[in-house]
Amino acid sequence: MAQLPSRQEILDWVSDHPDATAKRDIAKAFGIKGAARIELKRLLKELEAEGLLERRRRHYLDAEKLPPVTVIQILPPDADGDLFARPMEWQGEGPMPRILYAPLKSDPAIAAGERILARLIEVRGEDHQYQARLIRRIGTVKHRIVGIYRESRNGAEGGGRILPIDKGSDKEWQVRPGDAHGAQNGELVEAEQSGPRGRLGLPVARIVERLGDPSAPRAVSLIAIHQHGIPDDFPDAVMAEADAQKPATMKGREDLRHLPLVTIDPADARDHDDAVAAETHADGGATLWVAIADVAHYVRPGSELDREARKRGNSTYFPDRVVPMLPDILSGDLCSLHEGVDRPVIALRMRLDAQGNKTGHSFHRAMMRSAASLSYEQAQAAADGKPDAQTEAVLDSVIRPLWAAYELLKSARARRQPLELDLPERRIVLTGDGRVKSVNFRDRFDAHRLIEEFMVLANVAAAEELERLRRPLLYRVHEEPTAEKLDALREVAEASGFTLAKGQVLQTRHLNRLLEQAAGSDFDELINMTALRSMQQAYYYPENYGHFGLALRSYAHFTSPIRRYSDLIVHRALILGHKWGKDGLSDWDIENLSDTAKQISDTERRSMAAERDTTDRYLAAYLADRVGAEFSGRISGVQKFGAFIRLDETGADGLLPIREIGNEYFHYDPDAQVLLGAETGLEIGIGQRVTVRLSEAVPLTGGLMLELLELEGRALPQGSGRRGKGKGPVRKRATQARLAELKRAQKRRRVRRAR
Incomplete structure (x- = not known):
C-alpha cells in the first residue's frame, strides 16, 4: 500500500493541478487504493475544517486560490476602459484577487453587473491575478424587487414578506429574520433575491433599501426609478469633475454670435440644447441654421462624466422630476443655450432650394449667443400675428423667416411621405405637493412641427457628413414591420371597415392611406x-x-447631446472627422461602438418602460376617487382572459376581465381577435365602443379594473350564468360554426378588397 502523502504534499498537488482536484484524482496521483482511501478522506476533511482546502462539488481547492472555472460578476469599466470582475464564491482570508475580463472579438457584449461562467488563467507580474475568458452567460445582476414590506405575526424578529407592486404580479417574497434592513411594516422597499429560487415555497429576498411611504405622491416616480434600476444619484467623482468645468472660450471656434439664433422649447424646459435661425432668398430657397450644444467639449472620452453618461444612456422624464444623463451644472447651465449668454456649439448650415430639397450643408465648431428663449406657445402666437413684447423684437429677423423655411420643408416632407401617425400626447398636471391635478392632452402647434422638421434634416445631414468623412457613427435604425405584425394591423383595419393593401413591398405611403381612411372616424x-x-x-x-418610419436612407441622432449619449457619439465623430480637437471619438469609443449601441438602446427601452409605468400609476391615482363611475371607451385589445379598454376621457387603459363580460362562457379566437359568447353569440372585438364602470383603481400598481355595461350602445344579453363550455354538443357545434363563419367573412372581405 502506498504511503499516505503529508498535508503539505496534498496542498502543493492541489495548487499545481487545479483542473483535477476530485478525491479520486488525488488518490490516483499518490497511488492510494483500498482502505487507505478512508484515511485520505479523513485527512482531506481535516484540511477543509482548518480552511486550508475548500470543497466544492466533490472537488478540493486551495482556499486562497480561485478554481479554473468559476462564476464571476463583471464590474463597471475602470478609468482605462478595462473590465474587471469579482468572484462570486471567494472563501479565502486574504484580499480578494483581481480578475481582468479579456473577451475575444467573437464574444457577445457583456454589461457591468452581469454574471458569467468563466475560465480563469493565473497570471503573474500584473496588477491582477487572473485573466477570465467567457464560457457562457449566466444572467444579470441579482433579481431586484420593489414592493411593500409586511412583518410576520411575530413582529420584526420573525422576518416578513414583500408584496409586489408590479401590475399583474402576485408572487410574494419571503424575508428572513435579520434581512429586513430595519424596514417598517407597510413601508416601500427595494430588495434583491438571496439564493436560488426553489420549486416549493416562496422565493427569498433580502431588503437593500427603504424607500418610505408608498402612498406619498412623490413615491410614484421613485417606484419606477428603483423598479427599473435607473441610476438617480451621481457618484462623488462625477460631481467633482462636473464642478471643475469652466465655460468654453473662443479658441478654435468660429464666431456666430451675430446670427439671430433662438431656442424654442416647452415652457417649463430647463435645458436648451438646440437653437435655430433661417434666411430666405430671392430664388425661393432658404438657408437654415441649426446650432447644437457642444457637450463633447465638457464630457471627454474616458472621463468620469463620460462613463456615467454612457451608463445612463439618456435622461428619463417623469411628471414630477427628471433623472438627467448629465449633472445639472452641465445640463442646466454650461451646456444649455440660455438667452443672451455665450455658449459653445456645433452648428450646421443647410441650403434649401425652392422645392425644399437640401442642396448642401456645412458643419462648424462655433460660439453662439441666443437672441431669445421662446416657448412653443410664444412662437406660435407670434407666427399667428399675436406677438408679445419678447417675440415682437424678433418677428422680422427670426419668426417670419423660420416659418417660410418650414413651408419649404413641409413640401419636401409631403413628397417623402414619412409615417403620419396622429397620437395626442397625454399631459399629467400635478399640484405643488405632487398630487394629480388634471389629465389632458397637449396642444400641438406648427411650432412643434417646425422644430421637428429642422431637427430631422439636421440629423440626416450629420449622417451624410460622417459617411462622406468615412468616420464611424451610430445610426438610428428603424426597420419595417414584420409580416406577423402587419397581418395583425390588417385584421384590426378590416374589423374597423378599412383596407391595407397586401402583396407589395410595404412603404410608409401605404400605411398613410390607411390612416387617411380612418381620419375623423370613430376608429x-x-x-x-x-x-x-x-x-x-x-x-x-x-x-x-x-x-x-421617416422614409430616410441615412439617419443619426445629432440634436440632443444633453439628454442622449448617442448624439454625443455623433458629435465626437464630427470632431474627429473635421480635426477640430482632441475631444473627438477615442480608440476605445470606436472599438466598443457595437457595445455602446446595445447599451444605450437598452437604457432607452428601460426609460420608456419606467415612464409608461409612472403614467399608469398617476392615472390610477387620478381615477381612484371615481371608482363606481361610468366611462366611455373603445376596445383596444382582446385576449383569452378578457379585453383591454382605452378610456376616452384620459386615454388610460383598463382591463375588462372575462368574468365581467357576461354570464356565459366565451370562446377566444386569436386569429379573428374575437371573444364569442357560447350561448348568446355575443361578439367582443377590437374597435367596438363600450360603456364601462370603474370597479377598481390601484395607484400602487397602476392597474384599472372595469365592468362592461354597454356594447355598441346596447345592454348586454344575459346568458344562463353557466361558465361551462356550452350546453352539450349542439351548443358547441353552433359556436364553432359561428367562429368559422367569422373567419370566412374576414377572408371574403380581403378577397373583395384585393380586387
Missing part, C-alpha cells in the same frame, strides 16, 4: 395606436439599415 385613435404597435422598435447600430 381614428385605434388605427393610429395599432399602427404604432405594429412598428418595430428603433435602435442604435454602427451599420446603416435605414429609417422606415
Whole structure:
C-alpha cells in the first residue's frame, strides 16, 4: 500500500493541478487504493475544517486560490476602459484577487453587473491575478424587487414578506429574520433575491433599501426609478469633475454670435440644447441654421462624466422630476443655450432650394449667443400675428423667416411621405405637493412641427457628413414591420371597415392611406395606436439599415447631446472627422461602438418602460376617487382572459376581465381577435365602443379594473350564468360554426378588397 502523502504534499498537488482536484484524482496521483482511501478522506476533511482546502462539488481547492472555472460578476469599466470582475464564491482570508475580463472579438457584449461562467488563467507580474475568458452567460445582476414590506405575526424578529407592486404580479417574497434592513411594516422597499429560487415555497429576498411611504405622491416616480434600476444619484467623482468645468472660450471656434439664433422649447424646459435661425432668398430657397450644444467639449472620452453618461444612456422624464444623463451644472447651465449668454456649439448650415430639397450643408465648431428663449406657445402666437413684447423684437429677423423655411420643408416632407401617425400626447398636471391635478392632452402647434422638421434634416445631414468623412457613427435604425405584425394591423383595419393593401413591398405611403381612411372616424385613435404597435422598435447600430418610419436612407441622432449619449457619439465623430480637437471619438469609443449601441438602446427601452409605468400609476391615482363611475371607451385589445379598454376621457387603459363580460362562457379566437359568447353569440372585438364602470383603481400598481355595461350602445344579453363550455354538443357545434363563419367573412372581405 502506498504511503499516505503529508498535508503539505496534498496542498502543493492541489495548487499545481487545479483542473483535477476530485478525491479520486488525488488518490490516483499518490497511488492510494483500498482502505487507505478512508484515511485520505479523513485527512482531506481535516484540511477543509482548518480552511486550508475548500470543497466544492466533490472537488478540493486551495482556499486562497480561485478554481479554473468559476462564476464571476463583471464590474463597471475602470478609468482605462478595462473590465474587471469579482468572484462570486471567494472563501479565502486574504484580499480578494483581481480578475481582468479579456473577451475575444467573437464574444457577445457583456454589461457591468452581469454574471458569467468563466475560465480563469493565473497570471503573474500584473496588477491582477487572473485573466477570465467567457464560457457562457449566466444572467444579470441579482433579481431586484420593489414592493411593500409586511412583518410576520411575530413582529420584526420573525422576518416578513414583500408584496409586489408590479401590475399583474402576485408572487410574494419571503424575508428572513435579520434581512429586513430595519424596514417598517407597510413601508416601500427595494430588495434583491438571496439564493436560488426553489420549486416549493416562496422565493427569498433580502431588503437593500427603504424607500418610505408608498402612498406619498412623490413615491410614484421613485417606484419606477428603483423598479427599473435607473441610476438617480451621481457618484462623488462625477460631481467633482462636473464642478471643475469652466465655460468654453473662443479658441478654435468660429464666431456666430451675430446670427439671430433662438431656442424654442416647452415652457417649463430647463435645458436648451438646440437653437435655430433661417434666411430666405430671392430664388425661393432658404438657408437654415441649426446650432447644437457642444457637450463633447465638457464630457471627454474616458472621463468620469463620460462613463456615467454612457451608463445612463439618456435622461428619463417623469411628471414630477427628471433623472438627467448629465449633472445639472452641465445640463442646466454650461451646456444649455440660455438667452443672451455665450455658449459653445456645433452648428450646421443647410441650403434649401425652392422645392425644399437640401442642396448642401456645412458643419462648424462655433460660439453662439441666443437672441431669445421662446416657448412653443410664444412662437406660435407670434407666427399667428399675436406677438408679445419678447417675440415682437424678433418677428422680422427670426419668426417670419423660420416659418417660410418650414413651408419649404413641409413640401419636401409631403413628397417623402414619412409615417403620419396622429397620437395626442397625454399631459399629467400635478399640484405643488405632487398630487394629480388634471389629465389632458397637449396642444400641438406648427411650432412643434417646425422644430421637428429642422431637427430631422439636421440629423440626416450629420449622417451624410460622417459617411462622406468615412468616420464611424451610430445610426438610428428603424426597420419595417414584420409580416406577423402587419397581418395583425390588417385584421384590426378590416374589423374597423378599412383596407391595407397586401402583396407589395410595404412603404410608409401605404400605411398613410390607411390612416387617411380612418381620419375623423370613430376608429381614428385605434388605427393610429395599432399602427404604432405594429412598428418595430428603433435602435442604435454602427451599420446603416435605414429609417422606415421617416422614409430616410441615412439617419443619426445629432440634436440632443444633453439628454442622449448617442448624439454625443455623433458629435465626437464630427470632431474627429473635421480635426477640430482632441475631444473627438477615442480608440476605445470606436472599438466598443457595437457595445455602446446595445447599451444605450437598452437604457432607452428601460426609460420608456419606467415612464409608461409612472403614467399608469398617476392615472390610477387620478381615477381612484371615481371608482363606481361610468366611462366611455373603445376596445383596444382582446385576449383569452378578457379585453383591454382605452378610456376616452384620459386615454388610460383598463382591463375588462372575462368574468365581467357576461354570464356565459366565451370562446377566444386569436386569429379573428374575437371573444364569442357560447350561448348568446355575443361578439367582443377590437374597435367596438363600450360603456364601462370603474370597479377598481390601484395607484400602487397602476392597474384599472372595469365592468362592461354597454356594447355598441346596447345592454348586454344575459346568458344562463353557466361558465361551462356550452350546453352539450349542439351548443358547441353552433359556436364553432359561428367562429368559422367569422373567419370566412374576414377572408371574403380581403378577397373583395384585393380586387
